[in-house]
Amino acid sequence: MSSRTPPPPAPSEEALAQQPASERIRWRLLQAQCRHHANDNISAFVREGELDELKQEVQAKAQELLRALVIDTEGDHNTHGTAERLARMYIDEVFGGRYRPMPTVTEFPNAERLNELMIVGPITVRSACSHHLCPILGRVWVGLLPNEHSNLIGLSKYARICDWIMSRPQIQEEAVMMLANELQSRVRPDGLAIVMEADHFCMHWRGVKDDRSAMVNSVMRGAFLKDANLRREFLSLLSRKTRE
Numbered sequence: 001m002s003s004r005t006p007p008p009p010a011p012s013e014e015a016l017a018q019q020p021a022s023e024r025i026r027w028r029l030l031q032a033q034c035r036h037h038a039n040d041n042i043s044a045f046v047r048e049g050e051l052d053e054l055k056q057e058v059q060a061k062a063q064e065l066l067r068a069l070v071i072d073t074e075g076d077h078n079t080h081g082t083a084e085r086l087a088r089m090y091i092d093e094v095f096g097g098r099y100r101p102m103p104t105v106t107e108f109p110n111a112e113r114l115n116e117l118m119i120v121g122p123i124t125v126r127s128a129c130s131h132h133l134c135p136i137l138g139r140v141w142v143g144l145l146p147n148e149h150s151n152l153i154g155l156s157k158y159a160r161i162c163d164w165i166m167s168r169p170q171i172q173e174e175a176v177m178m179l180a181n182e183l184q185s186r187v188r189p190d191g192l193a194i195v196m197e198a199d200h201f202c203m204h205w206r207g208v209k210d211d212r213s214a215m216v217n218s219v220m221r222g223a224f225l226k227d228a229n230l231r232r233e234f235l236s237l238l239s240r241k242t243r244e
């Protein structure tokens with residue numbers, strides 16, 4: 001949310017209806033003064049049927065991109081359907097976490113009053129960098145120290161929430177923060193730790209072309225910040241899991 005710029009004046013309903021879906025969605029976001037960076041979820045502003053319209057728009061623009069790259073998509077059967085495939089891949093798959101609402105996650109009370117360290121992972125990460133839209137592939141581990149008031153969620157739900165957040169153009173440092181915020185607000189544990197290790201294909205495919213570069217970063221909150229023993233326990237269990 002930004003309060004710096006006032007929302008633009010409202011166009012008439014007729015004028016808006018003439019606009020492509022991306023412009024209508026953008027207008028709703030601006031009206032609500034809602035941030036819509038590459039890694040933000042905008043599903044609340046997308047109306048029924050508009051994702052199909054978006055795909056058609058993206059396809060038309062991708063076709064222009066191929067044309068600007070001087071690729072003969074008419075004569076070249078390999079690239080004939082590329083614009084359409086790109087549009088579907090971006091909207092439905094690799095950036096689907098921007099357009100799909102949060103997966104339904106049932107939370108249940110911590111009836112057993114579990115208060116021991118829990119580790120979930122490795123969870124496979126499939127993302128893309130915001131800078132080049134190149135793949136980021138990696139793994140995430142989550143450490144939780146629940147208390148009697150925590151809400152527990154099923155193990156598979158960690159992977160679904162993670163996938164929802166990662167399926168957007170991301171920056172690794174922001175991705176782990178987003179995941180931490182989401183889990184913190186749902187589970188409300190005494191401590192939360194997240195470690196992400198990922199391979200950035202923009203480092204392999206282009207740029208420095210370094211084949212050994214993996215990026216690791218972590219978020220530690222609550223008890224994991226205060227208690228060095230807990231942090232050590234988490235990291236040592238994690239390195240044992242990594243070797244397995």
Ligand SMILES: [Zn+2]
Pocket residue numbers: 129130131132133134202203
């Ligand atoms: Zn990049």
